[in-house]
Amino acid sequence: MNIDFAPLWISIKTAMVATIITFFLGIIVSYWMSNFKGKSKGIIDGLFTLPLILPPTVVGFFLLLICGKNGLVGNILKLFNTSLIFTWSATVLAAIVVSFPMMYRTTRSAFEQIDINIISAARTLGLSEFKIFYKIAIPLAMPGIIGGLVLSFARAMGEFGATLMIAGNIPGRTQTMPLAIFFAAESGDMQKAMLWVIIIVTLSLFLILILNYWSEIQLKLMGRRTK
Amino acid sequence: MSLHINIEKHLPSFNLKVNFEHKSGVLGFLGASGSGKSMSLKCISGLVTPSNGKIIVNDKIFFDSKKAINLSPQKRKIGYLFQNYALFPNMNIIDNIEIGISTMKEPEKKSLSKEYIERLGLSGLEKHYPWQLSGGQQQRVALARALITAPDILLLDEPFSALDQHLRNNLEKELMSIVKDYSGNIIFVTHDIAEAYRVCDDIIVYENGVSLEKREKKDLFKHPKTLSEATLTGCKNISKAKKTGKYTIYAENWGHEYTFNTEVSENLQYICIRAHNIKICENDGTINTFPYIIDNIIENPFEFTIYMKNNTNPLANIVEFKIEKRNMHFSLNDTVYLTFPQDNLFYF
Numbered sequence: 376m377n378i379d380f381a382p383l384w385i386s387i388k389t390a391m392v393a394t395i396i397t398f399f400l401g402i403i404v405s406y407w408m409s410n411f412k413g414k415s416k417g418i419i420d421g422l423f424t425l426p427l428i429l430p431p432t433v434v435g436f437f438l439l440l441i442c443g444k445n446g447l448v449g450n451i452l453k454l455f456n457t458s459l460i461f462t463w464s465a466t467v468l469a470a471i472v473v474s475f476p477m478m479y480r481t482t483r484s485a486f487e488q489i490d491i492n493i494i495s496a497a498r499t500l501g502l503s504e505f506k507i508f509y510k511i512a513i514p515l516a517m518p519g520i521i522g523g524l525v526l527s528f529a530r531a532m533g534e535f536g537a538t539l540m541i542a543g544n545i546p547g548r549t550q551t552m553p554l555a556i557f558f559a560a561e562s563g564d565m566q567k568a569m570l571w572v573i574i575i576v577t578l579s580l581f582l583i584l585i586l587n588y589w590s591e592i593q594l595k596l597m598g599r600r601t602k
Numbered sequence: 603m604s605l606h607i608n609i610e611k612h613l614p615s616f617n618l619k620v621n622f623e624h625k626s627g628v629l630g631f632l633g634a635s636g637s638g639k640s641m642s643l644k645c646i647s648g649l650v651t652p653s654n655g656k657i658i659v660n661d662k663i664f665f666d667s668k669k670a671i672n673l674s675p676q677k678r679k680i681g682y683l684f685q686n687y688a689l690f691p692n693m694n695i696i697d698n699i700e701i702g703i704s705t706m707k708e709p710e711k712k713s714l715s716k717e718y719i720e721r722l723g724l725s726g727l728e729k730h731y732p733w734q735l736s737g738g739q740q741q742r743v744a745l746a747r748a749l750i751t752a753p754d755i756l757l758l759d760e761p762f763s764a765l766d767q768h769l770r771n772n773l774e775k776e777l778m779s780i781v782k783d784y785s786g787n788i789i790f791v792t793h794d795i796a797e798a799y800r801v802c803d804d805i806i807v808y809e810n811g812v813s814l815e816k817r818e819k820k821d822l823f824k825h826p827k828t829l830s831e832a833t834l835t836g837c838k839n840i841s842k843a844k845k846t847g848k849y850t851i852y853a854e855n856w857g858h859e860y861t862f863n864t865e866v867s868e869n870l871q872y873i874c875i876r877a878h879n880i881k882i883c884e885n886d887g888t889i890n891t892f893p894y895i896i897d898n899i900i901e902n903p904f905e906f907t908i909y910m911k912n913n914t915n916p917l918a919n920i921v922e923f924k925i926e927k928r929n930m931h932f933s934l935n936d937t938v939y940l941t942f943p944q945d946n947l948f949y950f
Contacts, residue, residue, distance in 0.1 A: 492688035498675040500702035514692040600691035
């Protein structure tokens with residue numbers, strides 16, 4: 376059997392880049408939201424969570440509208456003589472958009488669970504808001520952040536619908552593992568599909584094991600702290 | 603050392619109104635839970651912004667709604683001791699203590715933190731984490747962390763409420779001996795009457811979010827001026843009252859008239875006496891002595907609480923009376939004579 380492993384590498388590369396971006400973006404946005412007291416909190420929160428609820432094809436459709444030839448982002452990119460649709464960057468963009476709610480929700484609830492007195496104490500001790508963020512809030516929310524990270528990675532790697540809509544299925548460029556499975560099965564190559572399924576299941580299982588291991592360590596630490 | 607506070611804060615459950623001035627000594631905020639004591643501390647420290655008013659500490663304006671001044675908590679130089687200590691669980695003791703002076707030069711910082719660790723008896727615990735310490739040790743860390751920044755004012759928010767009863771007294775002594783050397787203003791929040799009396803010099807009673815007039819503690823306990831002050835300082839016997847003569851007051855709920863040697867003031871509404879100030883005596887014609895029937899007896903560790911029913915007026919409220927165990931030789935339904943000494947009766 377002659378197998379081209381490109382989908383594996385494309386998937387891993389896409390998921391990694393997307394997760395790194397989601398990671399930082401998610402932490403910043405969720406910290407900002409956890410301190411946000413405005414009236415529009417519910418609406419903003421809904422917008423950030425929407426990609427989690429919507430069918431991925433709908434997300435893909437919106438991305439197509441925004442990034443396509445006539446969309447806002449598409450027009451800006453045209454000025455630089457480049458385009459996003461059907462490129463590898465589009466797979467990354469799709470992965471970011473669908474994985475962001477995972478990171479955002481998990482991390483936000485981790486930030487919101489921090490004892491407000493601890494943050495208040497830091498303020499009265501003269502710590503700047505930025506220092507409070509990275510010296511206190513981040514370490515205390517770490518279990519949630521790690522959980523969000525692993526979930527985001529898994530979601531980014533499993534992305535199918537939105538990717539297909541805006542990046543298409545170009546072997547060697549935008550064909551990720553989930554796409555490879557679909558098109559292999561569609562063309563009747565069940566063996567090839569099975570191979571990709573096994574790889575994905577193994578990878579996912581591995582991720583879940585890491586997640587469980589991490590949360591166990593963190594829970595022990597938390598349990599001791601709250602004793 | 604001076605403290606000038608006059609603020610209002612509109613909250614969903616009540617309106618906070620605080621107004622007082624203070625020069626020196628430990629000032630206590632005494633009130634039921636949810637009466638706005640802790641909220642006042644949060645306003646002073648800048649964690650919560652009042653709706654309007656003024657906060658001035660040592661001539662430094664912390665907050666002034668008219669001049670649009672509102673210093674951030676970081677700039678107010680406040681030492682705040684939280685109820686649950688709020689230590690940073692991800693840092694060891696030395697990092698917890700040094701965090702407020704992290705801008706100092708390394709040698710200065712080290713010598714200062716060493717000084718405070720020794721002063722607060724925390725030597726040997728430097729590398730421990732907060733969860734490894736006992737409640738008392740955690741409190742000392744929190745205190746060291748606050749004091750090391752040389753705050754202008756120290757706010758203690760129910761510092762003993764998280765501790766077991768038997769630890770409290772020791773820690774109270776310990777805390778007060780530590781803060782004795784502290785020269786700034788101290789505000790001590792509590793709902794424990796005895797604690798407030800031992801720790802504070804002056805006390806402000808809170809009534810549904812409103813701070814009442816500042817009182818010297820002995821004066822407050824001897825002559826409460828409002829219903830809140832009377833109940834919060836632990837007075838059990840309170841009756842509606844009206845003036846009936848130049849020297850007499852009729853207590854509506856007790857069903858008796860009391861005579862005083864000095865003229866009673868106008869516009870009085872209540873008359874009160876503390877449970878341990880009532881005396882049992884013979885029927886020898888002492889003034890303000892009335893017959894009572896023992897209605898109920900409750901045994902406490904070191905005393906008895908006796909509930910007395912007015913012998914002549916069955917509609918009158920039951921009076922609470924405390925007696926030491928060695929003096930206790932009464933049983934249910936006995937008739938006794940109770941004297942309400944006029945020095946211990948107070949009215950407002």
